[in-house]
Amino acid sequence: MARGKIVAGILAPHPPHLVYAEAAPQNEVHGSCGWESLRWGYAACRERLRALQAEVLLVHSPHWQTIVGHHVIAVDTLKGLAVDPIFPHIFRYHYEVNFEVALAKKIAEEARVEGLTTALMTNPDFCLDYGSVTSLHMVNPQWDLPVVVLSANNSPYYFSTTKGMEEMTKLGVATRRAIEQSGKRCVLLASNSLSHRHFTEEPAVIEDMSAERIYQHSHYQWDMKVLAMMRAGRAQELLELLPHYIEETAAEVKAGALTWMLAALGVPTYGAEVHGYGTVIGTGNAVVGWYEDVEQGASNV
Amino acid sequence: MSKQLITALYMVPGLPHLLAAEQSPQGEELRQAYGRVGKEIAASEAEVILYFSSQWFSVLGTMVQGRREISGKQVDGNWHHLGTLPYHFIIDTSLAELCCQEISASGVPAKLIDYQGFPVDTGCIVAQTLLNPDARLASAIVSFNIYSNEAAMVALGEACRQAVEQHGKKVAVVVVSGLSQHFFTEPMDPRADAIYSAGDDQWNRRILDLMEQGKLDEVVALCPEFAQEAAADLGFKAICWLRGMCAANPLASAAVYSYQAIWGTGAGVCKFTLAPEAQLLAKPRELGAIVVLDGTKAPAPVGAYPHARRVGNQLFLSGIGPRLPEGRGIAGVEWDEEGKLVAYDISLQVRQVFANIAAILEEFSLGLDAIVDVQVFLTAMKNDFADFNRVYAEYFDLQTGPTRTTVEVGALPTPIAVEFKVIAEIR
Numbered sequence: 001m002a003r004g005k006i007v008a009g010i011l012a013p014h015p016p017h018l019v020y021a022e023a024a025p026q027n028e029v030h031g032s033c034g035w036e037s038l039r040w041g042y043a044a045c046r047e048r049l050r051a052l053q054a055e056v057l058l059v060h061s062p063h064w065q066t067i068v069g070h071h072v073i074a075v076d077t078l079k080g081l082a083v084d085p086i087f088p089h090i091f092r093y094h095y096e097v098n099f100e101v102a103l104a105k106k107i108a109e110e111a112r113v114e115g116l117t118t119a120l121m122t123n124p125d126f127c128l129d130y131g132s133v134t135s136l137h138m139v140n141p142q143w144d145l146p147v148v149v150l151s152a153n154n155s156p157y158y159f160s161t162t163k164g165m166e167e168m169t170k171l172g173v174a175t176r177r178a179i180e181q182s183g184k185r186c187v188l189l190a191s192n193s194l195s196h197r198h199f200t201e202e203p204a205v206i207e208d209m210s211a212e213r214i215y216q217h218s219h220y221q222w223d224m225k226v227l228a229m230m231r232a233g234r235a236q237e238l239l240e241l242l243p244h245y246i247e248e249t250a251a252e253v254k255a256g257a258l259t260w261m262l263a264a265l266g267v268p269t270y271g272a273e274v275h276g277y278g279t280v281i282g283t284g285n286a287v288v289g290w291y292e293d294v295e296q297g298a299s300n301v
Numbered sequence: 302m303s304k305q306l307i308t309a310l311y312m313v314p315g316l317p318h319l320l321a322a323e324q325s326p327q328g329e330e331l332r333q334a335y336g337r338v339g340k341e342i343a344a345s346e347a348e349v350i351l352y353f354s355s356q357w358f359s360v361l362g363t364m365v366q367g368r369r370e371i372s373g374k375q376v377d378g379n380w381h382h383l384g385t386l387p388y389h390f391i392i393d394t395s396l397a398e399l400c401c402q403e404i405s406a407s408g409v410p411a412k413l414i415d416y417q418g419f420p421v422d423t424g425c426i427v428a429q430t431l432l433n434p435d436a437r438l439a440s441a442i443v444s445f446n447i448y449s450n451e452a453a454m455v456a457l458g459e460a461c462r463q464a465v466e467q468h469g470k471k472v473a474v475v476v477v478s479g480l481s482q483h484f485f486t487e488p489m490d491p492r493a494d495a496i497y498s499a500g501d502d503q504w505n506r507r508i509l510d511l512m513e514q515g516k517l518d519e520v521v522a523l524c525p526e527f528a529q530e531a532a533a534d535l536g537f538k539a540i541c542w543l544r545g546m547c548a549a550n551p552l553a554s555a556a557v558y559s560y561q562a563i564w565g566t567g568a569g570v571c572k573f574t575l576a577p578e579a580q581l582l583a584k585p586r587e588l589g590a591i592v593v594l595d596g597t598k599a600p601a602p603v604g605a606y607p608h609a610r611r612v613g614n615q616l617f618l619s620g621i622g623p624r625l626p627e628g629r630g631i632a633g634v635e636w637d638e639e640g641k642l643v644a645y646d647i648s649l650q651v652r653q654v655f656a657n658i659a660a661i662l663e664e665f666s667l668g669l670d671a672i673v674d675v676q677v678f679l680t681a682m683k684n685d686f687a688d689f690n691r692v693y694a695e696y697f698d699l700q701t702g703p704t705r706t707t708v709e710v711g712a713l714p715t716p717i718a719v720e721f722k723v724i725a726e727i728r
């Protein structure tokens with residue numbers, strides 16, 4: 001069996017507004033337009049991924065939070081309706097998804113080697129969280145690839161951002177090792193927004209883009225600073241800055257997906273491609289890809 | 302006088318461990334306390350359970366469940382190994398609409414939600430399963446905005462209380478919230494469950510003690526510290542909502558039915574009872590508000606009247622004499638062996654009248670200087686006027702004092718020699 005590899009890592013935020021604006025057939029509600037910079041960013045990302053012939057998508061979402069350890073879904077398939085508890089008027093999505101259970105179990109096993117507590121989610125009635133659903137839809141709306149879904153352990157909130165980052169780093173390293181043993185070509189999806197302060201009211205017409213803007217200027221400045229580091233291949237520096245960034249912008253990356261992905265990618269020194277940046281109800285979001293074709297020995301692992 | 306529509310308020314824990322088939326002794330005790338609450342609600346006149354859970358938050362304003370019938374099954378994200386939780390609620394949609402209306406009127410946009418598959422939070426499912434499993438009673442469920450501070454939570458509770466009053470049906474209020482919220486982060490044997498740390502345990506006991514003494518305002522004031530030091534569930538802001546629910550009513554009693562650990566966190570089952578209808582007080586300082594002081598502060602009324610009633614910025618006090626608080630008789634009187642009044646000291650009586658009036662005004666944060674008019678009733682003008690007039694001048698002067706009218710009357714309702722009838726201004 002050939003060695004498995006991570007062919008791309010994508011910062012894949014999950015505002016349900018994107019699925020709504022795409023008028024996805026799986027969603028019960030269809031918008032007409034809106035948030036194009038992000039949606040077209042996702043389109044460009046899909047284009048890149050097609051060429052990479054990915055076999056498995058792995059997603060780490062902050063909306064499946066766990067307290068006792070890091071969990072992975074270990075059932076063959078889930079089918080259901082995901083309703084966003086925050087934006088139920090725009091996101092009621094019918095999904096059907098197959099899981100790459102062998103890889104999921106391998107990740108849990110490797111994570112235990114790293115000293116993490118893990119658990120397998122085997123309840124067939126489980127409802128996939130709307131964050132995972134949105135990121136997976138935006139990257140692969142046909143749902144024709146098996147997936148691995150990892151929970152976001154609560155450690156950044158219960159203990160501290162730094163303690164959380166330590167755990168996510170170990171989880172990333174374990175994920176990479178498991179992927180290498182799996183023989184699969186994998187794409188990692190870090191399902192996180194950047195700055196994360198919402199407006200608490202929305203316009204009468206949800207997709208009215210005249211109302212869409214960043215919550216505050218300093219959040220925008222911080223988001224740009226972080227994106228510049230991603231583009232410049234300064235992942236290590238970015239990780240060091242992350243606690244400060246989170247403190248200043250309530251960034252959703254606190255939940256750990258970005259840290260997990262960057263660790264799995266071996267803390268890349270090659271530049272990432274920013275496919276798009278845009279705000280959603282005040283929060284900052286970017287679709288950003290780290291691709292194997294630019295890696296070419298540039299990783300420091 | 303408004304009717305007491307809240308039969309009781311409860312705080313209960315919302316972790317799904319309580320629904321597991323096998324229970325630890327700790328869990329068993331909590332379930333028994335839950336059972337007691339369920340029986341009380343069933344035996345009460347409550348027609349609706351109003352739920353408020355620390356686990357259901359919104360980002361856009363506030364949401365209120367508006368779907369007539371909600372049923373389905375839920376698997377908790379963290380505790381999925383405990384199994385699938387079926388749930389069933391019948392929603393009192395007219396109460397839900399009123400909640401929406403009142404919350405919106407308080408300045409927070411509120412939405413009725415009616416979606417198949419909308420995720421009901423684990424806390425409400427646990428409470429409903431243990432309190433009202435066959436949905437015999439209708440429910441209402443209200444969310445909170447994630448950015449709400451303590452004051453906003455109190456305001457949200459007040460808006461929900463207004464909705465209950467307009468609705469007119471008897472309601473049991475159930476707040477689903479834990480206490481300290483440090484979980485053990487490793488797998489563990491539930492039989493070895495204990496509060497995460499001694500510090501957390503102390504905090505929980507301090508909070509429960511205050512609740513038992515009915516000192517909800519102190520609990521509300523401690524929320525940020527409780528959150529900081531013991532990771533209180535949602536900063537314990539659910540209790541702020543409960544405070545808002547009973548803002549206008551004095552608590553008649555509060556009791557802790559159980560306090561135990563669930564996976565390291567503090568879990569308490571508590572009951573709060575409001576004063577019964579006959580003693581129900583509207584909120585002081587509101588238009589038309591009345592106040593009846595408890596008997597330790599001013600002598601109890603001798604008939605069916607309050608100590609004071611506010612109308613606009615005027616405060617009307619009922620006639621008040623020199624009786625002592627707590628039923629301890631009358632100031633400045635001497636009795637013979639047969640219990641007949643033999644002498645009284647009018648100066649002491651006048652001073653006691655002033656003390657009683659001051660106690661009532663204080664309930665409205667007012668002093669004697671707020672008085673704008675006084676009518677004085679004396680039973681013996683000829684003998685007592687001079688002394689009364691001298692003592693009175695110790696309290697008021699010609700330039701700043703209230704207007705005054707003094708008359709002699711044949712008798713007063715108890716063997717007192719003087720009574721004042723006062724009107725004050727609220728500035």
Ligand SMILES: [Fe+2]
Binds near residue numbers: 062063
């Ligand atoms: Fe999110």
